[in-house]
Amino acid sequence: MISALRRAPLARQRGITLLGLLFWAVIIATLALVVMKVLPSVNEYYTIQKAVNKIAREGGSTVQDVRNAFEKQKEIEYSIQSIAGKDLNVSKENDKLVVSFAYDKEILLMEPVYLLIKYSGRSQ
Template sequence: MNTCRSPLPSAARRQQGFTLLGLLFWGAVIAVAAVVGMKVFPTVLEYYTVQKVVDRIAAGNPATVPQVRQEFDKATQVEYSIQSVRSSDLAISKDANDRVVIEFGYDKEIDLFGPVYLLIKYRGHSR
Protein backbone atom coordinates (compact mmCIF):
# COMPACT_ATOMS: atom_id res chain seq x y z
CA MET A 1 0.00 0.00 0.00
CA ASN A 2 1.28 3.35 -0.99
CA THR A 3 -0.03 6.08 1.26
CA CYS A 4 0.76 9.66 0.45
CA ARG A 5 2.40 11.22 3.44
CA SER A 6 4.12 14.54 3.73
CA PRO A 7 7.69 14.33 4.99
CA LEU A 8 7.10 17.32 7.34
CA PRO A 9 5.19 17.04 10.58
CA SER A 10 1.88 18.89 10.73
CA ALA A 11 3.27 21.71 12.91
CA ALA A 12 5.91 22.63 10.32
CA ARG A 13 3.31 22.72 7.52
CA ARG A 14 1.30 25.41 9.24
CA GLN A 15 0.47 28.37 7.01
CA GLN A 16 2.17 31.67 7.63
CA GLY A 17 1.13 35.20 6.74
CA PHE A 18 -0.64 38.26 8.06
CA THR A 19 -3.52 38.00 10.41
CA LEU A 20 -6.38 40.43 10.05
CA LEU A 21 -5.19 42.39 13.08
CA GLY A 22 -1.64 42.53 11.72
CA LEU A 23 -2.95 43.77 8.38
CA LEU A 24 -5.03 46.48 10.07
CA PHE A 25 -2.09 47.56 12.24
CA TRP A 26 0.34 47.90 9.33
CA GLY A 27 -2.35 49.56 7.22
CA ALA A 28 -2.84 52.19 9.95
CA VAL A 29 0.92 52.74 10.28
CA ILE A 30 1.28 53.22 6.52
CA ALA A 31 -1.74 55.56 6.41
CA VAL A 32 -0.36 57.78 9.20
CA ALA A 33 3.05 57.88 7.52
CA ALA A 34 1.41 58.83 4.21
CA VAL A 35 -0.59 61.67 5.80
CA VAL A 36 2.51 63.05 7.54
CA GLY A 37 4.50 62.75 4.32
CA MET A 38 1.83 64.58 2.31
CA LYS A 39 1.78 67.44 4.81
CA VAL A 40 5.59 67.71 5.10
CA PHE A 41 6.48 67.37 1.40
CA PRO A 42 5.31 70.89 0.35
CA THR A 43 7.39 72.49 3.10
CA VAL A 44 10.49 70.60 1.97
CA LEU A 45 9.88 71.75 -1.60
CA GLU A 46 9.56 75.33 -0.36
CA TYR A 47 12.89 75.04 1.49
CA TYR A 48 14.70 73.78 -1.60
CA THR A 49 13.12 76.53 -3.70
CA VAL A 50 14.32 79.20 -1.26
CA GLN A 51 17.77 77.59 -1.22
CA LYS A 52 17.91 77.60 -5.02
CA VAL A 53 16.88 81.27 -5.22
CA VAL A 54 19.40 82.30 -2.53
CA ASP A 55 22.20 80.40 -4.29
CA ARG A 56 21.32 82.02 -7.62
CA ILE A 57 21.28 85.53 -6.12
CA ALA A 58 24.58 84.99 -4.26
CA ALA A 59 26.23 83.63 -7.40
CA GLY A 60 25.50 86.97 -9.10
CA ASN A 61 27.38 88.71 -6.24
CA PRO A 62 25.12 91.79 -6.00
CA ALA A 63 26.77 94.98 -4.80
CA THR A 64 24.30 96.15 -2.14
CA VAL A 65 21.92 94.70 0.42
CA PRO A 66 18.86 96.44 -1.13
CA GLN A 67 19.77 94.87 -4.46
CA VAL A 68 19.77 91.40 -2.85
CA ARG A 69 16.39 92.07 -1.24
CA GLN A 70 14.97 93.38 -4.52
CA GLU A 71 16.13 90.29 -6.43
CA PHE A 72 14.64 88.03 -3.76
CA ASP A 73 11.32 89.89 -3.97
CA LYS A 74 11.30 89.42 -7.75
CA ALA A 75 11.99 85.71 -7.30
CA THR A 76 9.12 85.31 -4.80
CA GLN A 77 6.75 86.81 -7.37
CA VAL A 78 7.80 84.13 -9.86
CA GLU A 79 8.19 81.22 -7.42
CA TYR A 80 4.71 81.05 -5.94
CA SER A 81 5.76 78.32 -3.48
CA ILE A 82 7.85 80.73 -1.36
CA GLN A 83 5.48 81.83 1.40
CA SER A 84 7.49 81.57 4.62
CA VAL A 85 10.47 83.82 3.88
CA ARG A 86 10.41 87.51 3.03
CA SER A 87 13.32 89.58 1.84
CA SER A 88 13.42 91.30 5.23
CA ASP A 89 14.08 87.89 6.86
CA LEU A 90 17.36 87.40 5.00
CA ALA A 91 20.67 87.97 6.80
CA ILE A 92 23.09 89.34 4.22
CA SER A 93 26.85 89.67 4.75
CA LYS A 94 30.15 89.28 2.95
CA ASP A 95 32.76 86.63 3.61
CA ALA A 96 36.56 86.97 3.65
CA ASN A 97 36.71 86.66 -0.15
CA ASP A 98 34.27 89.59 -0.55
CA ARG A 99 31.49 87.26 -1.73
CA VAL A 100 27.88 87.79 -0.68
CA VAL A 101 26.59 85.30 1.90
CA ILE A 102 22.81 85.10 2.32
CA GLU A 103 21.39 83.26 5.34
CA PHE A 104 17.78 82.44 6.11
CA GLY A 105 15.85 80.52 8.71
CA TYR A 106 12.23 79.88 9.50
CA ASP A 107 9.97 77.49 11.40
CA LYS A 108 7.07 75.57 9.91
CA GLU A 109 4.35 74.31 12.22
CA ILE A 110 2.27 71.58 10.59
CA ASP A 111 -1.12 70.63 12.02
CA LEU A 112 -1.25 66.84 11.89
CA PHE A 113 -4.48 65.94 13.72
CA GLY A 114 -6.23 67.19 16.82
CA PRO A 115 -3.78 68.83 19.22
CA VAL A 116 -0.75 67.23 17.53
CA TYR A 117 1.61 69.49 15.60
CA LEU A 118 4.92 68.91 13.88
CA LEU A 119 7.51 71.68 14.13
CA ILE A 120 10.25 71.80 11.49
CA LYS A 121 13.06 74.35 11.74
CA TYR A 122 14.56 75.17 8.36
CA ARG A 123 17.95 76.93 8.17
CA GLY A 124 20.11 77.62 5.17
CA HIS A 125 22.73 79.84 3.56
CA SER A 126 24.14 80.49 0.14
CA ARG A 127 26.90 78.23 -1.08
Protein backbone atom coordinates in the same frame (compact mmCIF):
# COMPACT_ATOMS: atom_id res chain seq x y z
CA MET B 1 -2.99 3.50 9.89
CA ILE B 2 -3.59 5.66 12.92
CA SER B 3 0.08 5.57 13.80
CA ALA B 4 0.91 6.87 10.29
CA LEU B 5 -1.35 9.87 10.80
CA ARG B 6 0.25 10.66 14.13
CA ARG B 7 3.71 10.66 12.66
CA ALA B 8 2.84 12.92 9.70
CA PRO B 9 4.07 16.47 10.32
CA LEU B 10 1.33 19.01 10.70
CA ALA B 11 1.48 21.76 8.16
CA ARG B 12 2.14 25.08 9.86
CA GLN B 13 -0.19 27.79 8.78
CA ARG B 14 1.46 31.01 7.78
CA GLY B 15 -0.01 34.37 7.01
CA ILE B 16 -1.09 37.57 8.58
CA THR B 17 -3.97 37.95 10.97
CA LEU B 18 -6.64 40.59 10.67
CA LEU B 19 -5.20 42.46 13.63
CA GLY B 20 -1.74 42.35 12.09
CA LEU B 21 -3.14 43.67 8.84
CA LEU B 22 -4.91 46.52 10.63
CA PHE B 23 -1.76 47.37 12.59
CA TRP B 24 0.36 47.66 9.46
CA ALA B 25 -2.39 49.59 7.64
CA VAL B 26 -2.43 52.19 10.43
CA ILE B 27 1.37 52.48 10.42
CA ILE B 28 1.55 52.89 6.63
CA ALA B 29 -1.36 55.38 6.56
CA THR B 30 0.27 57.48 9.29
CA LEU B 31 3.59 57.56 7.45
CA ALA B 32 1.83 58.46 4.19
CA LEU B 33 -0.01 61.32 5.94
CA VAL B 34 3.23 62.73 7.34
CA VAL B 35 4.99 62.49 3.97
CA MET B 36 2.10 64.16 2.12
CA LYS B 37 2.01 67.02 4.65
CA VAL B 38 5.80 67.54 4.80
CA LEU B 39 6.63 67.26 1.09
CA PRO B 40 5.33 70.73 0.07
CA SER B 41 7.35 72.31 2.89
CA VAL B 42 10.53 70.56 1.80
CA ASN B 43 9.87 71.63 -1.79
CA GLU B 44 9.51 75.23 -0.61
CA TYR B 45 12.82 75.01 1.26
CA TYR B 46 14.66 73.81 -1.86
CA THR B 47 13.02 76.58 -3.91
CA ILE B 48 14.20 79.18 -1.37
CA GLN B 49 17.69 77.67 -1.39
CA LYS B 50 17.81 77.82 -5.19
CA ALA B 51 16.63 81.46 -5.18
CA VAL B 52 19.20 82.45 -2.54
CA ASN B 53 22.01 80.79 -4.51
CA LYS B 54 20.94 82.59 -7.67
CA ILE B 55 20.76 85.94 -5.92
CA ALA B 56 24.18 85.46 -4.29
CA ARG B 57 25.74 84.64 -7.69
CA GLU B 58 24.10 87.45 -9.61
CA GLY B 59 23.84 89.57 -6.46
CA GLY B 60 23.40 93.19 -5.82
CA SER B 61 25.90 95.46 -4.18
CA THR B 62 23.78 96.40 -1.16
CA VAL B 63 21.64 94.56 1.33
CA GLN B 64 18.54 96.27 -0.03
CA ASP B 65 19.39 95.16 -3.59
CA VAL B 66 19.64 91.55 -2.43
CA ARG B 67 16.33 91.76 -0.55
CA ASN B 68 14.60 93.37 -3.55
CA ALA B 69 15.98 90.66 -5.84
CA PHE B 70 14.60 88.02 -3.48
CA GLU B 71 11.17 89.67 -3.49
CA LYS B 72 11.19 89.64 -7.31
CA GLN B 73 12.17 85.97 -7.26
CA LYS B 74 9.40 85.33 -4.75
CA GLU B 75 6.85 86.81 -7.16
CA ILE B 76 8.06 84.40 -9.85
CA GLU B 77 8.12 81.33 -7.57
CA TYR B 78 4.65 81.06 -6.08
CA SER B 79 5.73 78.28 -3.71
CA ILE B 80 7.78 80.69 -1.54
CA GLN B 81 5.48 81.87 1.26
CA SER B 82 7.30 81.25 4.54
CA ILE B 83 10.01 83.86 4.22
CA ALA B 84 10.36 87.41 2.92
CA GLY B 85 13.27 89.52 1.78
CA LYS B 86 13.49 91.23 5.16
CA ASP B 87 14.20 87.82 6.77
CA LEU B 88 17.44 87.34 4.84
CA ASN B 89 20.82 87.89 6.48
CA VAL B 90 23.28 89.34 4.01
CA SER B 91 27.02 89.44 4.68
CA LYS B 92 30.36 89.23 2.92
CA GLU B 93 32.95 86.56 3.51
CA ASN B 94 36.27 86.75 1.64
CA ASP B 95 34.85 89.27 -0.85
CA LYS B 96 31.97 86.90 -1.57
CA LEU B 97 28.33 87.74 -0.96
CA VAL B 98 26.71 85.29 1.48
CA VAL B 99 22.94 85.20 1.93
CA SER B 100 21.59 83.11 4.80
CA PHE B 101 18.11 82.43 6.12
CA ALA B 102 16.35 80.53 8.87
CA TYR B 103 12.68 79.98 9.57
CA ASP B 104 10.29 77.63 11.37
CA LYS B 105 7.41 75.84 9.69
CA GLU B 106 4.49 74.41 11.66
CA ILE B 107 2.56 71.68 9.88
CA LEU B 108 -0.82 70.52 11.14
CA LEU B 109 -0.97 66.71 11.09
CA MET B 110 -4.24 66.17 12.97
CA GLU B 111 -6.13 68.75 15.01
CA PRO B 112 -4.13 68.78 18.25
CA VAL B 113 -0.91 67.50 16.66
CA TYR B 114 1.57 69.80 14.89
CA LEU B 115 4.97 69.07 13.42
CA LEU B 116 7.61 71.79 13.79
CA ILE B 117 10.42 71.86 11.25
CA LYS B 118 13.30 74.33 11.59
CA TYR B 119 14.84 75.22 8.25
CA SER B 120 18.08 77.12 7.73
CA GLY B 121 20.37 77.60 4.79
CA ARG B 122 22.93 79.82 3.15
CA SER B 123 24.18 80.54 -0.30
CA GLN B 124 27.07 78.57 -1.70
